Amino acid sequence: MNRWRAFGLRTRLLLAFALVSVVTATGVAGLGYVRARDAIVQRAQDNAVIELTNAVEQLYPLSAGPETAADLERIAGRVSGRDEAARAESSGISGGGMESWVPSPELRATVAQGRVAWQRVDLSGTTVLVIGTQLWLTTSGEAHPSGITVFVGRTLTDESNAIGELARDAWLTGGAGFLLALILALLAAYSVLRPVRELRAAARRLGEGDLDARLEVRGGDELAAVAQTFNTTAESLQRHVGELRRMEADSRRFVADVSHELRTPLAAMTAVTDMLDAEAGEFPEVAGEAVRLVSRETHNLARLVDDLIEVTRFDAGTAALAVDDVDLAEAIRATLRLRGFSDVTGDLPAGVHARVDPRRLDVIVANLVGNALRHGAPPVAVRLAEEGGGILVEVTDHGPGLPDPVLPHVFSRFYKADTARGRSEGSGLGLAIAWENARLHGGTLTAGNRPEGGAVFTLWLPRDPEGGAAWVNGS
Structure with missing residues (x-):
């Protein structure tokens, strides 16, 4: 069988x-x-x-x-x-x-x-x-x-x-009947398989995102009923997908509008809290601690708003690269120095150049190293190498590593492995933004665990995203 x-x-x-x-x-x-x-x-x-x-x-x-x-x-x-x-x-x-x-x-x-x-x-x-x-x-x-x-x-x-002669006639009659049966079989196979081929092609188009894919209903047999059922299902799917897209667009627009509306008052609040934070030592102990808390949370909120605005650019397809010829080792050192990541070791050979967006490369490295310092354990190391016609950046730590249930969601937005924490320093968007920036360059960002223990994040970028077929400018 x-x-x-x-x-x-x-x-x-x-x-x-x-x-x-x-x-x-x-x-x-x-x-x-x-x-x-x-x-x-x-x-x-x-x-x-x-x-x-x-x-x-x-x-x-x-x-x-x-x-x-x-x-x-x-x-x-x-x-x-x-x-x-x-x-x-x-x-x-x-x-x-x-x-x-x-x-x-x-x-x-x-x-x-x-x-x-x-x-x-x-x-x-x-x-x-x-x-x-x-x-x-x-x-x-x-x-x-x-x-x-x-x-x-x-x-x-x-x-x-x-x-x-009778036997010969019998053989001739049987052969003619066999040929006739084959011709009828070909015609029957064509008439049966043609709607099946059309159904397969329409299903493939529907799976590829063409929600207007429909079948022509011919006759009133079982195949016509299948075609009618497919059309009804496609119409229902198109209606639901359209509704979901509308709701998603409304949600993105709401997040973008709220983020932009919050940016102006947050800028003023940040300036005031910075000024108060500078004078916190002159306040009583409790008042000084409150001033520092307000200042810290205001900066966290400002970073969250900036991250949300960045995410809405990715979703809207307006995010674009501003590439330049960059010395990658020097760019990574600058990122570590600017963020104060003094406990990070690096294997950064000189002379490795690529055309990348310096600001987005800074965001990727900062998010990966910051995540390793917050959730891993020292020593944290950054390694730079040339591989596969592009450049490779690895960030490793010596912590407990990433649990298997966490690995599929590590780049998801607002995902936090430790759900028992009420809140943390991170917004849950850092790794998602790093992944989007890698994709925008036409590269990849993956997460895994080292055999000797600890997590490893691997970034691969092409040398020239603008000249490569894998370069993406938009969503």
Whole structure:
């Protein structure tokens, strides 16, 4: 069954039609051939028996007394017809032809019982019908055997030729029926598979995002019902996807509007809190701590708003690269120095250049190193290398690593591995923004665990995103 299913639907239909046609043609032609053959042979036997009976009746009345070979020769000559040979026997004497057609003992025994009997024998490839009968004498109104037995042999050449022609016609009829069945199978396969191919093409288009994909409904059979069901499902999907897209667009617009509206008052609040933070030492201890708390949370809120604005640019497709020829080792050192990441070791060989957006590269490295310092354990290391026609940046730590349930979601927005924490320093957007920036360059950003322990984040960027086919400018 599994081997049968390995064939395509077209092949299975053709094989099924071919099998049915072969069985049907063989059965019909074979049955017709057998019945016609038997009828031809039976008719030949009946005619031969009738002819022999009529010829024997012409011999009566027979004379009583012993028969000589000449008498038997005369009798055999009178009962033999065209294409026949005859033999008469009496008391061990025989006369006539048919020397090579010696009757079999079974036929002699049947004829000796007073019956007309016949038998088909094959002599050197020729079928011969041998018929035997006794001659009778009538004495005092009673019939009794005369002791003379007559055998007639008749070749069935004409009948064999007719049967051969019949067999040839049967084969020709079967072959024609087989070819006709194959043609019908091809037409049936085409009519059945055409809607299936159209359904497959429409389903592929629908899967690729073409929500306008529809099928033409033809007729009222089961395939038409399938096409109608597909169209109904596609319409429902298009309606729901449109609604989801509208809701998503409204949500993005709301986040963008709120973020931009918050930026202006946050800028003023940040300036005030910076000024208060500078003078926090002159306030009482409790008031100074409150001022520092307000200043810290205001800066966190400002970073969150900036991250949200950046995310909305990615979603809207307005994020773009401003590439420049950058010394990557120097750019990474500048990022570590600017963020105060003094506990980070680096394997940063000189002379590695690529065309990247310096600001976005700074965001990627800062987010990866900051995440390693917050959630991993020292030492944290950054490695720069050239690989696969591009550049490779690895950030590793010696912490507990990333649990398996976390790995698929590590670059998801607002995802935090430790759900028990009410809040943390991070917004949950840093790694998502780093991944988007890597994608914008036409590169990749992946996360995993080192065999010796600790997490590893691997960034790969092409040397020239603008010149490469993988460069993406938008969502």
